[in-house]
Amino acid sequence: MDRLVVFLLLGFACNALGKYGEFIVSSPEMANKINTLNVGWEATVYKQFAGMDWVDAKQLLGSYGAWPKDSPPKVFKQDVAIDIPQSFDARTKWPGSIHPIRNQGACGSCWAFGASGWSNDV
Numbered sequence: 316m317d318r319l320v321v322f323l324l325l326g327f328a329c330n331a332l333g334k335y336g337e338f339i340v341s342s343p344e345m346a347n348k349i350n351t352l353n354v355g356w357e358a359t360v361y362k363q364f365a366g367m368d369w370v371d372a373k374q375l376l377g378s379y380g381a382w383p384k385d386s387p388p389k390v391f392k393q394d395v396a397i398d399i400p401q402s403f404d405a406r407t408k409w410p411g412s413i414h415p416i417r418n419q420g421a422c423g424s425c426w427a428f429g430a431s432g433w434s435n436d437v
Contacts, residue, residue, distance in 0.1 A: 341360050341364035341365050341366070341367060342360065342365070342366070343360055345358070345360075346358040346359060347362050362394060414432060
């Protein structure tokens with residue numbers, strides 16, 4: 316959660332600066348500046364983000380840049396001549412490999428539960 320707060324704060328700072336690519340996301344100077352504000356948590360410099368600029372950090376957050384207006388979208392076509400069965404049940408094909416679905420409620424992290432569930436099933 317702390318990492319998310321740091322990224323959000325840095326995002327707002329980047330927006331104010333207007334220089335997305337030149338802004339360094341994680342630096343000792345930035346951590347010290349945040350820590351002097353006494354916001355109730357402590358900013359930390361993580362080595363995997365050290366020296367990373369805002370453009371690279373946005374890609375880690377699942378953000379894509381704008382699609383170039385002058386290039387058409389790529390269309391991939393592949394003719395596949397295989398027989399696909401009318402029905403398929405992975406539970407019967409691989410018993411013991413497919414785990415029950417977890418009740419996620421309304422937490423908003425369905426993508427994380429789906430990814431972790433998939434990795435457990437592999």
